[in-house]
Amino acid sequence: MRREQFTTHSTYLGRDMHAIAYGEAGAYPIVAVPTQDAMADEWEGFGMVDVLAPLIDEGRIQLFCVDTVDHDSWTDGSGDDERRAATQEAYYDYLVEELLAEVHERNASKLRPLAVGCDLGATQAALLALRRPDLFQGCIALSGIYHTSRFFGDWMNDTLYDNDACAFLSNMEPTHPYVRLYNERQLVFCVGQGAWEDSIDDLRVISEELDRLGVGAWCDFWGFDVSHDWPWWKRQIAYFLPIVLDQIADGAEPGEKDAGPAGGAGAGAPEAEAAGGARESERPRLVTEKGARRFAPAKGSDDMVGACSMVPERRKGAAPLNWLAEG
Structure with missing residues (x-):
């Protein structure tokens, strides 16, 4: 396997940022954001x-x-909130403006990357896919946290709002131009219901808001034995990624593919076996309220909807974010 480590200086962050590329140019680009502080x-x-x-x-x-740069943003609990939020936004700008250019150059293509991650990496992957669906093909977000209140409490400003998927999705109208793009992308969210999985309610909010918008995202709630840890994330990425890659390669119209086997993640998924997933008898049962739906890019669609992020404006006088999970 080709492995190349490279360093770029981020003008947004004012520091050097490291990345590692695995594999050859021309293959489908995947951007992986690590877990908290990693x-x-x-x-x-x-x-x-x-x-x-x-x-x-x-x-x-x-x-x-x-x-x-989580230690300067999300997890800097003693820091100034405005600076922390600004650092997270600068990190988002780094990924969208600087890293993405590097990915295109090293991949020798203009393919829209798929963003993937676990834990806070899933949070970042979801933000990339939801804020810039014109630039990213979608996300596979495993055990993500989608309420900024987990780290910032009730504090909120416009910058932090742009990084709170539960908040900005709740203000998005079904007529927003991103809704069409969401339905032409692969949006996969997964969370277990076992030990240390504290973001189950977050994903329920994401699922409900996307359903309200008419977006066919794949939101899966795995079994009560599925914990917030690497052994499960390995099984999940081994299962979801080959399916998503097949959809991208097929170029199917939205809604063309069915929801897949009802028996759970393991049924009918030989690709997961090949990529190191669990044996079928060991895979968790999927617990889904609405049923999984998968979508691929529409052929010949016009993806460009503008050069800047189109996150809906924050509603004036909105209540603290805790109200979202409480209904």
């Missing part, structure tokens, strides 16, 4: 790259793993 080598250290090695070696994907 760096670009985390996925390699925890064996996630090994799980994806068959897809990399077969030339199906080129994987780009990046650094985080």
Whole structure:
């Protein structure tokens, strides 16, 4: 497997940022954001790259793993909130403006990358896909946190609002131009219901808001034995990623594919076996309220809807974010 580590200076963050590329140019680009406070080598250290090695070696994907700056934003509990929010926004700008250009150059293509991540990496992956569906093909977000109140309490400003998916989706109208793009992308969200999985309610909000908008995202709630930890994330990425890659390659019209086997994640998923997933008898049962629906890009669609993020405006006088989960 080709492995190349590179460093770029981010003008948005005012610091050097490291990334590692696995695989060859021309394969489908995947941008992986690590978990809370982690760096670009985390996925390699925890064996996630090994799980994806068959897809990399077969030339199906080129994987780009990046650094985080979470310790200066999300997890800097004693820091100034405005500065913390501004740092997160600068990190988002780094990913969209600087890293993405590097990915296109090294991948030798203009393909829209798929954003993936676990824990806070899933949070970042979801923000990339939801805020810039014109630039990213979608996301696979595993155990993400989508309420900024988890780290900022009731504090909110316009910058932080742009990084709170539960908040801005709740203000989005079904006529928003991003709704069409969402339905032409692959939006996959997954959370377990076992130990340390504290973001179940977050994903319920995401699922309800996307359903309200008429967006066919795939929101899966895995079993009560599924914990917030690497062994499960490995199984999940091994299951979801080959399916998403097949959809992208097929170029099917939205809604053309059915929801897949009702028996759970393992049924009819030989790709997951090949990529190191659990045996069918060991895979968790999917617990879904609405049923999984999968969508692929529409042929010949016009993706460009503007050069800037089109997050809906924050409603004036909105209540603290805790009200979203409470209904």
